[in-house]
Amino acid sequence: MSFLGNLQQKVPFFDRIAESFTPALTRDERFKLQYRLPPDEKILDDTNADISFVGAFSKAHARKESGQTMAYVYSGKLYLTPHFLVFKDTFDENSCDMTLNISTVKRVERAPETSYVFALNVTLYNGTKILIQFLGLRYRSEQFCNLLKDKLKENIPVAKKLPSFLDTCYSEFLINKNVLKLTDINTPKAGLGQKYKYPGNPQLSQEKMKLRxxxxxxxxxxxxxxxxxxxxFQKLIRVGVPNRMRGEIWELCSGALYLRYANSDEYQNILEENQGKKSRAIDEIEKDLNRSLPEYTAYQKEEGISRLRNVLTAYSWKNPDVGYCQAMNIVAAGLLIFMTEEQAFWCLTTLCENFVPGYYSKTMYGTLLDQKVFETLVSERLPELWDHIEANDIQLSVVSLPWFLSLFFTSMPLEFAFRIMDIFFMNGYRTLFQVSLAILKVNSEDLLQAEEDGMFIAILKNYFRTLDESAHPDSDDPKFKHITKFQELLVTAFKEFNIITDEMVSQERNKHRKRVFENIEIFVKKTQVRQMPKTFHLKExxxxxIYEIFYQSVETYKISLGTGSxxxxxxxxxxxLGKFCDWCKPTxxxxxxxxIQQKNDFLHKLFNDWDVNEAGELTLNNVISGLDKLVTKDLMELLTYFFSLFDGDKDGELKREEVLQMSEALLFLTTPWKSGIYVDDLTLKTIEMDIADNIIKENGDSLNSMEDLTLPTGVTINEEKYKNEQIERYLKAASNFLKRSFEYAKSLELPEDFNLIDLSDNEEDDIKKKKFESIKHNAALDPAHPKAIDVATFRMIILADETYEIFFGRTLRESIHVDEPCDADPSKNRALRGMFDGIIADGRRVAAQVRRRVDSVATTKSAAASIHTTGHSETTSNFANTSRDDRFEDLDDFSSELQEEHEDLLDSPWVEMTMEKEDSEGPERKLLNIPTKKENIEQPDESHNLLEFEA
Known part of the structure; x- marks a missing residue:
């Protein structure tokens, strides 16, 4: 029990350790990263084996030919992928690391068998011999060999590209010229340094010795x-790669060599397919071309600028998520000094995607994350310096960010930056942390005297300028006196800070990743909100x-990573829209x-209207501008915008088909209320008034003042009654809309050559003709008498209908919940049952209706007495105004404003027809269709008690 209890106490500790580890990668992903293989490779099989490797031009090969013993035998693990044989020894994993492309295999044959060994002899294209002795069960060895045979057959088309590819490798050129003594060979194309010279002094760097x-x-x-x-191999890298070999060695260590061989034509195809195209990335590239290592001669000439432009442009088309980012021009310019365009393109690809992922992205999340990791490592490994940095509020990231982002190309002389890159491509991203820590360590005494950012930076700049000077100029020992500052830096970085491993960096990245990503998302959100178009109706x-809901919907876009569309x-x-619009939510x-057809038709109209660039996609700014039009409080503005959605030809008129489309859209938009799912203001007030009427009936004459009012403790409401009334009202509104649209539409003039051709020649056609004649009498469907409505007529039709007027005036706007957070409770919808409960719970609303009823009764009695005594007609008028339905208090002011600001509406054909037909009944009242209280409010049915109060 004590053991279990102790283990239980340690669970939180184990949880914290688990969280700090690198996110789980699959076996294949780890394998590809470790051996720098192309992304489409995967492990097909693996086995234990002993390997003997004899180079075609080695001394061991000569001994073998003379009958002497072969070379060393290494034990380890052999892996097979679709295009590679990979072997790594189990002794120290550095004694024999072979990544063999099977395109180089010329012949495979079984070695002479013994009683206990199953082996293969593999011969490569240049004569190199490899002996593979399988360890383990025989059937597993046979299985591996059969799979290898299948892959060799499948790889024959790829192997045909090998000779032309080898012509681009400088190592192949060295062997052909100096060993095979071939004369008809050409020097492979190289980088800009072949013509404009390489940075540094070749004599001091001992180029010839390194090449040998x-x-x-x-x-x-x-x-x-x-x-x-x-x-x-590793020692030669640390000593320094000769300039002529650097391009190929960088390719080999990074894995770009394998990518270039597998995709031999892709670079040129990208440039040809996108020639002449424009993009935002290309515009940014053009701005930075002349700021890319301007101190190097080649980038002061068009040849160097042209190569750099091609590489950056090709990569922007290959990886549109990244496109082009700051400092990519610096890195690509450095690569092109030693590589051709195609080589630099693939090396840039592997660098951005495998070595420093996220450094060159829209949010630069990788660089920001590694700055946090670097600060943590400084605080742990250089605590005295870190305390000094914090005490003086020195921003270390301002100093170190250029080191990481430009891979030291802009911080120190190029010949030294390239030496660091040699090791970087061999060891990976930990090199950046090791070198950066060494820089601070070597200069710590001077940096402890700096009390501000400027002095801190100046000390380091001076150090970088003197890297070729002696690190110990005053030493009496000639051995120490000849050690340069750069050599001291390398020793400090890769000896003292050799404890910095990839696993340690990964753990630190995981600790800070969440916080860094949150900060990036906050920053991106603030930036985008500031850059949003000006809105008139949407608040901050x-x-x-809207921002949150938008990016929750676009799941492919990762804000913190800056990837995806x-x-x-x-x-x-x-x-x-279904996340915050009542009329678009699933039902x-x-x-x-x-x-479904109604919904899609209307949403397509919205989508096309908001897509101002006709790109087939909506940006966040498109959505903001579109929603701002929908939530306007100006009724006239909303009606005009709604009209424009259906005016396809933008002639200011809606033809028959367009009116029918609008009618379908109104049916869709009003579905939640037409189905009784939600309640609108008219139904709400009707319920309130009915409750108030019943309260007055219950209290009778005893209700003389508001002090006497007693609200009921419980009410049973006939929900179906109000629901059916609302449904009927919306259906009637839809019917009236179509009827009035075609009744008051103006006739259009037909072209002179328009004629209906009678093609009937039999009885069946005669029947069809009669049906057609009956349809002609319907103005809405008669093609011989087309009609159209303009925006003024449309407005008046809407205003003439109480339901649609309230819908456009308030209901539609309130159904778009842009003011609620994206995680708001969806149960807050204005459903009928919930609204009933809210009315009863909110006694103030009912009390207000009762107050209006009491005041109305008092006014009625006063007016009646006044009429009896004075007979003054003005009192009757005041009484009529006082008793007018409360539901139209807001509309009174609106109607007068409408008449003042939009008097042009009175000239519409509908107004003229109305005045002619309804002159005796009052054209103005009929025009606005504003009913009196007597006309509009249903009297309670005495035979059916709708509201039952508890005793």
């Missing part, structure tokens, strides 16, 4: 696609909510084909 060492290594251990890496809090297509747009009607 690499030449000897290639003879013994193979080259390019069939090289074996061991301890000597509304914009924030930030635009929404029509399908996402429909889902987006039981979604299975009705007619309803």
């Amino acid at each position: 060492l690499w030449f000897d290594y290639f003879k013994e251990n193979g080259l390019n696609l069939a090289i074996v890496k061991n301890h000597i 809090s509304d914009l924030s909510n 930030a635009n929404m297509n029509f399908e996402i747009f429909s889902q987006f 039981s009607n979604d299975t009705d084909p007619i309803f």
Whole structure:
């Protein structure tokens, strides 16, 4: 029990450790990262084996030919992928690291069998011999060999590209010229340094000696696609790669060599397919071309600028999520000094996507994350310096950010930055942390004297300028006196800080990732909200909510990573509106084909109207501008905008088909109220008034003042009655809209050549003709008498209907919940049952209606007495105004304002027809269709008690 109890106490500790580890990668993903293989590779099989490797031009090969013993035998693990044989020894994982592209395999044959060994002899294209001795069960070895045979057959088309690819490798050129003594060979194309010279002094860097060492290594251990890496390979990297070999070695260590071979034509195809195209990335590239290592001669000439432009442009088309980002021009310019355009393109690809992911992205999340990691490592490894930095409020990230982002290219002389890059491509991203820590360590004494950012930066700049000087100029020991500052930096970085591993960096990244991503998202949101178009009806809090809902809907876009498309297509747009618009939320009607058609038609009109650039996608700014039009409180403005959605030809008139489309859209928009799901203001007030009427009836004459009012403790409401009334009212409104639209539409003039051709020649056609004649009498469907309504007529038709007027005046706006957070409780919808409960719970609303009833009764009695005594007609008029239905108090002011500001509406054909037909009954009242209280309020049915109060 004590053991279990102790283990239980340690669970939180284990949880914290688990959270700090690198996010789980699959076995194949880890394998590809470790061996720098192309992304489409995966492990097909693996086995234990012993490997013997004899280079075609090595001393061991000569001994074998003379009958002497072969080379060393390494035990380890052998892996097979679709295009590679990969082997790593189990002794120290550095003695024999072979990544062999099977395109280089010329012949495979079984070695002479013994009683206990199953082996293969593999011969490569240049004569190199590999002996593979399988360990383990025989059937597993046979299985591996059969799979290898299948992959070799499948790879034959790819192997045909090998000769032309080898012509681009400088290592192959060295062997052909100096070993095979071939004369008909050309020097491979190289980087800009071949013409404009390489940075640094070739004599001081001992280029010839380094080249000789690499030449000897290639003879013994193979080259390019069939090289074996061991301890000597790593030492040669640390000593320094010769300039002529640097491009190929960088390709080999980064894995770009394998990508270039697998995609030999892709670079040129990208440039050709996108030639002449414009993009935002290309515009940014053009601005930075002349700021890319301007101190190097090649980038002061068009040749260098042209190569750099091609590489950056091709990558922007290959990876549109990144496109082009700050400092990519610096890195690409450095690569092009040693590489051709195609080589630099693939090396830039692997660098951005594998070595420093997120450094060159829209949000630069990788760089920001690594700055937090670097600060943590400084606080742990250099605590005294870190305390000084914090005490003086020095921003370390301001100093170190350029080191990481430009890979030291802009911080120190290029010849030293390239030496660091040699090790960076071999060891990976931990190199940046090791070198950066060493820089601070070496200069710590001087940095402890700096009390501000400017002095801190100045000390380091001076250090970088003097990297070629002696680190110990006053030393009496000649051995120490000749050690340069750069050599001291390398020793400090890779000896003292060798404890900084990839796993340690990954753990620190995971600790800070969540916080950094949250900060990025907050910053991006603030930036985008500031850059949103000017809105007239949406508040800042509304914009924030819309932003959140928008990016919740566009799930493919990762804000913190800056990847994926930030635009929404029509399908996402429909889902987006369904999150906060009552009329677009999923309902039981979604299975009705007619309803689905109505919904899609209207949403397509909205989508196309908001898509101002006709891109087929909506940006956040498009959505903001569109919603701002829908939530306006100006009724005339909303009606005009709604009209414009259906005016396809923008001629200011709606023809028959367009009116029918609008009618379908109104049926869709009003579905939640037409179905009784939600309640509108008219139903709400009707319920309130009925409750008030029953309260007055219950209290009778005893209700003389508001002090006497006693609200009921419980009410049973006939919900179906009000629901059916609302449904009937909306259906009637839809019917009236079509009827009035075609009744008051103006006739259009037909072209002179328009004629209906009678093609009937039999009895059946005669029947059809009669049906057609009956249809002609319907003005709405008669093609011989087309009609249209303008915006003025449309407004008046809406205003003439109480239901639609309230819908456009308030209901539609309130159904768009842009003011609610994206995670708001969806149960807050104005459903009928919930609204009934709210009315009863809110006694003030009912009390207000009772007060109006009491005041109305008192006024009626006073007016009657006044008429009896004086007979003054003005009192009757005051009484009529006082008793007018309370539901239209707001409309009184609106009607007068409408008449003043839109008197042009009175000239519409509908107004003229109304005045002619209804002159005796009062054209103005009929025009606005404002009913009196007597006409509009139903008298309570005495035979059916709708409201039952508890005793």
